[in-house]
Amino acid sequence: MGKNPDFNNYKNHKIASSLDKILLDCRTIMGNTVDLNIVEINICGADCALVTIEGMVSTSAMAELVFQPLMALVKPPDVKPKVAVYHFLTRKSLLTAERHILYDYGGVVQDLFSGFAVIFIDGVPKGISLGIQGFEKKAITEPKSEHNIMGSQEAFTEVVRTNISLVRRRLKSPSLRFEMHQIGEKSSTDVCLVYMTDKAPHEIVDRIRKKLCSIKLDTIISSGYVRSFLEDGIDKNLFSNVGSTERPDVLCTKLNEGKVCVLIDGTPFSLICPTLFVENFKTIDDYCWNSYFATFLRWIRFLAFFLATAFPGIYVAAASYHPEILNLKLMLNLSASEQATPYPLFVEVLIIMALLELMSEASIRLPTAMGSAISIVGGLIIGDAAVKSGIISGPELIIVGLTATSSFIIPSLNQQTSILRLAYIFAGGAAGFFGIAICTVLILANVCSMNEFDIPFTSPISPFSKKGSADVLGRSSFKTMEKSRTTIDDYTDK
Amino acid sequence: MITRTNNKKRGVFMKKISSYQFIALLLCCKLFNIMTYIPAKTDNGTLVLITLVVTTIIEGVLLIPAIVFYNRHDGKGLLTFASSKSRALGLTLSLLFLLLCLWTIIQTLGDLTFFLQYCFSDTYSAWSVVIVTLAATLYVSQTGLSAVARATSIIVIITLLALAFIFTGFKHHIDFYELNLAVRNPAFEVLKSSPKFIASSKELALFVILLGALKSKPAKTAFLYLGVKLFVSLISALTSIIVLGDFIYLSKLPFFTLSAYSQTTIVEHYEAISMMLWTLCALVKLSVFTISAGHCIHHIFPKAHSVLSYGVILVLAGSVTLPIILDERWESIAAPNTEAIITATLITFVPLCLLLFKRRQNVQEVM
Amino acid sequence: MKRYFIWIIILLLGLVAFKNDSSIEISNRTLVHAVGIDEDDSGCTVTLQIFKTDGSGTDTVIDPSQTNTRVISNTAPTFNEAMSLCENQLGNYIFIGHNQVIVIGHDTDLSKPDELLSYFIRNKDNFLGVKVVLSETTAQDVLNVQIPTGTITMENFTEIIDMYSEKGSAAPSTMVEFINESRKPDKAVMLPVVTVKPEQDQSSQSQEDSSGSGKASLISIDKNAVIKNGKIVKEIDGDMTRCINLINNHTNYGMVNVDYNGTDFGVNLISQKYKSDIDIKDNRIFYNVDISLLANTVNSSFSQTDKDNISRLVEKKLERECTDTFNRVFFTLDCDVFDLSRRIRFYYPEIYLKYKDNYDALKAATVINVDVHCVTK
DSSP: OOSOOOTTSOTTOBOOSSHHHHHHHHHHHTTTOTTEEEEEEEETTEEEEEEEETTTBOHHHHIIIIIHHHHTOOOOTTSOHHHHHHHHHHTSOOOOSOEEEEOBHHHHHHHHTTTEEEEEETTOSOEEEEEOBOOOOOOOOOOSSSOOSSSOOOOOOSOHHHHHHHHHHHOOOTTEEEEEEEEOTTTOEEEEEEEETTTSOHHHHHHHHHHHHTOOOSOOOSHHHHHHHHOTTTTTOSSOSOEEESOHHHHHHHHHTTOEEEEETTOSOEEEESOOGGGGGOOGGGGTSOHHHHHHHHHHHHHHHHHHHTHHHHHHHHHHHOGGGSOHHHHHHHHHHHTSOSSOHHHHHHHHHHHHHHHHHHHHHSOGGGHHHHHIIIIIIIIIHHHHTTSSOHHHHHHHHHHHHHHHHOGGGHHHHHHHHHHHHHHHHHHHHHHHHHHHHHHHHHHHTOOGGGOOTTTTTTTTOHHHHHHHHSOOOHHHHHHOOOOGGGGOOO | OOOOHHHHHTTOOOSOBOHHHHHHHHHHHHHHHHHTOOOOTTOOHHHHHHHHHHHHHHHHHHHHHHHHHHHHTTTOOHHHHHHHHOHHHHHHHHHHHHHHHHHHHHHHHHHHHHHHHHHSTTTOOHHHHHHHHHHHHHHHHHTOHHHHHHHHHHHHHHHHHHHHHHHTOOOSOOOGGGOOOOOSOHHHHHHHHHHHHHHTOTHHHHHHHTGGGBOSOHHHHHHHHHHHHHHHHHHHHHHHHHHHGGGGGGSSOHHHHHHHHOOOSSOSOOHHHHHHHHHHHHHHHHHHHHHHHHHHHHHHSTTOOHHHHHHHHHHHHHHHHHHHHHTTOGGGGOOHHHHHHHHHIIIIIHHHHHHHHHHHHHHHHHO | OOTHHHHHHHHHTHHHHHHOTTOOOGGGEEEEEEEEEEEETTEEEEEEEEEOOOOOSSSSSSOTTSOOEEEEEEEESSHHHHHHHHHHHHTSEEEOTTOOEEEEOTTOOOSOHHHHTHHHHHOTTSOTTOEEEEESSOHHHHHTBOOOSSSSHHHHHHHHHHHHHHTTSSOOOBHHHHHHHHTSSSOEEEEEEEEEEEOSOOOHHHHHHSOTTSBOEEEEEEEEEEEETTEEEEEEEHHHHHHHHHHHTOOSEEEEEEEETTEEEEEEEEEEEEEEEEEEETTEEEEEEEEEEEEEESOTTOOHHHHHHHHHHHHHHHHHHHHHHHIIIIIISOOOOSOHHHHHHHHOHHHHHHHTTOHHHHHHTEEEEEEEEEEEO
């Protein structure tokens, strides 16, 4: 360690003894960045320095919790000043809830950028970091992507510590464990592994931990960066068996089922491993309604998935290749409508699906002020005008309306629905029901081959589990859930 | 015990499948045969029903040696056992089963292509159907037996539900008087047509080849399968007879004709649906026989890559099937009696011989 | 295998479309709702009633108050050739998937119905339950009738046929039944005969409102033809047809007039129970038919005694009429339209096998016994 530390080799470099050297090293590592604040001060005869990052600490908390007690410190007799200050900071005071003793610059940088204030004492080759985070953060708000009516209205935030507290508040069990890892060569993002030690299979926890620690990316900005490393078959599978949620209540139910979750600093979306296919059809509201109504809504979602994915393709196949299966009046209407349109039915459906995807993407990206404009443009102008101008026929609008509405019912499968819809349209348009059958078998084979963590993705339907499928095909009553508690371990394919 | 990807590539069965999944696999294979059954001009409806019952009983008896073998050898596979006892024996049996699997693949592929062309000649051409089907089969097979079994569990439910819809779409004249026994020598006719039904039950060979992949309860699996198969076959045959009557003999495919005749308020005719069901069941049958053939190849060439084996089998099957179909000679290649004898031999005598082999070996060891 | 293999296979499906240059668009299909077949010395005349929308360009393309059909006709030596000429004339592919009715001209030879209808049997689009009827004159006359009720004419036409069948005044006449009946040993079948009648309402208002493209006419089924060996033996009236349908259990409803105390009363009948069997005794075949009916009268002032008397009258009338009809059709016309051969085949298969090629001997030994039980509400 003879070389001076810089931003390439600072992590394991030990802290120097001399305060001037320490401060020089800090400035060198951080390249004299403008947000590095260093305050040099003499406390009871010892030269000290307080290092913080601009905007990361709470100045009022620092003044009250750190400055005041330090300024009031009286050095005991027969004790060296640097020792007195060190002992005061490390043993004889309770300035903040979190306090670390740092030995190398890696820890110093990590803590500084996490909102800690670090105090160095001349002659002491250590740093003392105090947790007085005060950076600006978003308040806890309603979930934006997972709406509900009767459940909690709290969502995760971008700060992992806040998210940890949201989970801990709901699961007051000592078996709930949080393991913090810093991932990302440059970003050192806080990634927290969450599980219940008495529910989650240890093999799954170990595997996920190993996968997280093996990530060698420079930055971890969102959950998507981590997700692709948790799935082995990411380039083989159509669906993902790593789910995500921004709701703490949902996360807690998954933890109780023995699943392992990952919270990532900087994003409100947490990851859940492993997720089953059928979980995409469950919502938290199901457990607030009566079971018969919840069962009805569950089946509506199954139907919605079918309509969103396969219905346009089946329609194209039936109308182009097998019109005899259509009802007589429907066939007559279709025939009359198609007389005036210039394109084949297959092309019409592709056009309308492309329009749907364009509008869907535009509605996400455009500024809120223009939100109402897109509904006018999309609904009235493109939809109605397209029919009146004869580019597409009337029944197509019904199809696309039904498809679009259905796809919005299951937002977690939005990606797959959009792509598989196109696959079915192409298969049906090219080869009729033969193509639909081929497409179905390929998708089924792909989905059924997903076996991450030795848990089949299609559990508990296939392989069939009587206990588990009661809460899939319907919503089982709470009395039943009281008696039989299913965890993910019950679905392991041994 | 689960072993990982290296063994998977070499075509060793990884995970065992449950009894229900096994039944679903066998049932899907059988459903394809049921839906593509061609009656002879001299077939009598009631005798067909009786023959179904008789042949099911015969099949039950034929499967007993395999069941006893499983119970005696703690679920070990037949070919694995044979190979462990004698390399030559293992090779011979593997080759025999491989040929049976290959023949079944050729038949299934040819039947699917032939019927698609026959019923939808303006839509589907032989070569395009063969190429697409083979490519899809290759993909499905390489996902492995447990994935195929899981997918089949879902496909069989879809198929049975669709069949239920088809069979209930008759508000037309149902005539039970079509069930008559106006045949000169009924017992002889039953015996004469039994080989045809046994020959169409090649999925029972799967029971023997894939025995090692069954988790438990071979007897329950076998007899439950036979029961369900009998029920579905009887319902299918009965509905065709009492709804279509003598019209069956004017149409080549009674099930297809029946589905064309079925009508509900939402779906007017079901023949396109029945075509979709054929395709689903055909793909399952092709995939599972391909996996079985790959298993046989593994015992002959242990280091062969599984996907490569599947590819070779499928290309071979396609290159045999396509010329025959294009030459319009598909209907002339059936030989039910021979196939029945071969199927019965492989299903029954092979396990029986291996049982006796073990016993003889034990006696010799004692001596 | 990676995910892109799935996309490759789906793209391969394009190969199917590659050969298939005839992925026929709906707009390239002509929807045929009725087919008429007439045969004479000049050959086979095929008349098609096809869908042609009469919509006025509003949001609803089809105007249900119009007939939305058009009729075309072509003559050629064979049926297939005539259909081909129609297709050429239309410039579109003929689609018979929603064909509702096949109308056969009065003079068409029906001795080989399999061949006559082979186009429909072989065509996978065709619905096997399509109605087959006979025209009193030519099929072309029937198909030219424009009924402005329902989206298309033939929708109402089939409803008319179904209503007559339901009431027992028309024989069951789907294609499958027609072909199956023609394959029995006796080769006798029954088909409804469609008559075209001019519309009764002669007011100028209704004439102005009627479809501009066709005549203002109605169709009815007053008679049913008994056909044997391809030739019409006799056209029987609705009463005799009702009796045949009662014996064969082909009707659920009906109506009969009875004379009670010098006044004629119409009695609505609902079929409740039906039983039939065959007994062979003393070298004679006894065909026993037991029918239970529920009768409704319009007169609510009838006492229980009156109702019982009416029940007896209905029973006697129906028994007499059914027996007379059986004797006239089965013996006099020598036509077995009573399904007897199949019942003998069912109950006595060995006797059926013995006399299959000499069915007349069996017919000669047959005696019918009809028992009607009626309860009047």
